[in-house]
Amino acid sequence: MCNESVFYVNGQKLPWKEGLVISDALKMMNYTFKMLVIKLNGELVKRENWQTTSIPQNADLKVIHLISGG
Numbered sequence: 637m638c639n640e641s642v643f644y645v646n647g648q649k650l651p652w653k654e655g656l657v658i659s660d661a662l663k664m665m666n667y668t669f670k671m672l673v674i675k676l677n678g679e680l681v682k683r684e685n686w687q688t689t690s691i692p693q694n695a696d697l698k699v700i701h702l703i704s705g706g
Contacts, residue, residue, distance in 0.1 A: 643695040652693050658686040661697055671702040 641652040645665050658674055658681060674681045675698040681689050691697060 641693055643691050643693065643697060645697045646699055652691065652695075656691045658689045658691060658697070661691060662686070662699070665699070667699060669701050671704070673700040673702060674698070675700070 642649050643652045643656070643661070644650070645661055648665075650661070650664055658676065662672075672683075674683075674686065676689065676691065677696055
């Protein structure tokens with residue numbers, strides 16, 4: 637049985653390591669869009685906490701790109 641350390645961003649499996657935070661995951665995915673909503677295991681995470689919110693092993697991170705217009 638394989639015990640690889642991973643987490644998921646929008647369903648994509650990525651390697652997990654101790655100390656990983658949300659802003660690291662955004663860099664790993666090359667997400668630069670300014671209007672993002674982040675949910676970590678179903679909980680909304682405010683932008684001001686992206687640098688400090690740790691991602692647990694096997695976490696499910698949802699990154700939602702907001703679209704505006706009229």
